[in-house]
Amino acid sequence: MPLTGHNILIVETEIGPFVLSLQRTLEAAGAETLVARDLRTARLRTNEFEFTGVVASNEHAAIKEAVDLRTVCYGSGATERDPRAILAALARLLAAI
Numbered sequence: 001m002p003l004t005g006h007n008i009l010i011v012e013t014e015i016g017p018f019v020l021s022l023q024r025t026l027e028a029a030g031a032e033t034l035v036a037r038d039l040r041t042a043r044l045r046t047n048e049f050e051f052t053g054v055v056a057s058n059e060h061a062a063i064k065e066a067v068d069l070r071t072v073c074y075g076s077g078a079t080e081r082d083p084r085a086i087l088a089a090l091a092r093l094l095a096a097i
Helices: 017-028 039-048 083-095
Strands: 007-011 032-036 053-057 070-074
Touching (some): 007 017, 007 039, 017 032, 032 039, 053 083, 070 083
Parallel strands (some): 007 032, 007 053
């Protein structure tokens, strides 16, 4: 599985069907996931846990500057709230590690 051994932080304000689908998709690909609802909580979680990547809505794109982790932002273009497209983008980023 492409994400086996990776711990992924998901940053999304609204915890609803989309985030649950995204979480299931990432976990089916072998990742462990944790969801944070805002940047403050996300930064706290990165101090508590060791993550290899971040998936964040465009609303939380500032996470890229807040943490030193490979990050995929979604909400426009090819990753417009499509869990499989997000998974593919994240797998490509993490394969370079």
